[in-house]
Amino acid sequence: MKRKWYDYLWIAELLYWVLGVCNILFAWLGMVFFCIPLLMAIVGGNKTYCNRFCGRGQLLGLLGSKFSRNAPPPRFLRSRWFRGGFLAFFMVMFGLMLRSTYMVFSGAPLRQSVTLLWTFKLPWQWAEVGMVAPWVAQFAFGFFGVMMTSTVLGLLTMVLFRPRSWCVYCPMGTMTQGICKLKQGKEDVQ
Amino acid sequence: MTLSPRLAQIGKECVACGSCLRVCPRGAIHIASGVTAQVNSDACVGCGRCAKICPADVITIVQRRAVK
Ligand code: SF4
Ligand code: SF4
Ligand code: SF4
Numbered sequence: 001m002k003r004k005w006y007d008y009l010w011i012a013e014l015l016y017w018v019l020g021v022c023n024i025l026f027a028w029l030g031m032v033f034f035c036i037p038l039l040m041a042i043v044g045g046n047k048t049y050c051n052r053f054c055g056r057g058q059l060l061g062l063l064g065s066k067f068s069r070n071a072p073p074p075r076f077l078r079s080r081w082f083r084g085g086f087l088a089f090f091m092v093m094f095g096l097m098l099r100s101t102y103m104v105f106s107g108a109p110l111r112q113s114v115t116l117l118w119t120f121k122l123p124w125q126w127a128e129v130g131m132v133a134p135w136v137a138q139f140a141f142g143f144f145g146v147m148m149t150s151t152v153l154g155l156l157t158m159v160l161f162r163p164r165s166w167c168v169y170c171p172m173g174t175m176t177q178g179i180c181k182l183k184q185g186k187e188d189v190q
Numbered sequence: 191m192t193l194s195p196r197l198a199q200i201g202k203e204c205v206a207c208g209s210c211l212r213v214c215p216r217g218a219i220h221i222a223s224g225v226t227a228q229v230n231s232d233a234c235v236g237c238g239r240c241a242k243i244c245p246a247d248v249i250t251i252v253q254r255r256a257v258k
Binding site: 041045046047048050051052057061070072073075077078079080083161162163164165166167168173174176177179180181183184 | 203205206207208209211212221223224225242243244245246247248
């Protein structure tokens with residue numbers, strides 16, 4: 001198949017990591033990876049983002065072609081309760097991240113660390129964040145942690161199972177498919 | 191045109207990720223309304239590439255005769 005421009009979006013994903021490590025404030029750019037798929041699902045009723053434009057999915061596919069064991073994942077991974085449960089857990093953690101952003105907004109001191117896998121605090125003292133309000137920086141730290149956590153899980157299940165195993169329980173994938181199902185259900189009723 | 195003896199069948203728990211689309215040599219799969227993958231049975235040649243890549247492991251290659 002002839003490659004299209006969007007087949008190279010994995011480069012954007014890589015660039016995101018490089019920029020984010022250079023300056024944590026670039027973590028904000030990740031909002032694009034949150035808003036576009038949701039908009040596509042809500043407005044268009046499709047998963048074109050996952051199917052075509054997701055740089056993370058592409059990167060896992062590419063790396064996985066070299067480093068994956070290519071073993072079928074356990075059945076529970078695709079089950080409704082696991083996917084839904086993981087989405088719920090992810091949302092709670094995201095909510096807590098927003099809460100700490102709000103606390104910094106209301107005067108609490110900024111914490112310069114990135115939390116990995118909701119547990120490990122990686123010191124991130126080199127970050128230059130003096131030019132923005134502390135809450136803007138706090139969100140960047142929190143959001144970068146969310147992105148990093150999902151990437152580590154994605155890489156882990158890529159190696160253990162199939163290249164894009166992350167896509168089975170990716171909260172964004174679960175959410176967009178859910179929205180599409182709801183939309184389809186509505187259309188069927190009409 | 192003679193059809194292949196086997197073809198791909200998508201299971202209920204498809205997550206609509208689109209991994210299968212990328213590897214199908216016949217362009218026989220599409221994602222219907224962001225909900226599930228669907229196979230165009232006339233185009234599928236039963237090669238099994240999609241089944242090997244599917245991260246949810248929901249694709250089975252079945253005898254065409256068995257599919258109605
Ligand atoms: S499921 Fe998640 S990682 Fe996979 S393609 Fe969709 S948004 Fe990207
Ligand atoms: S690869 Fe598997 S889970 Fe993904 S769209 Fe195709 S059939 Fe569905
Ligand atoms: S079995 Fe081969 S031809 Fe049929 S849908 Fe899968 S990849 Fe395409």
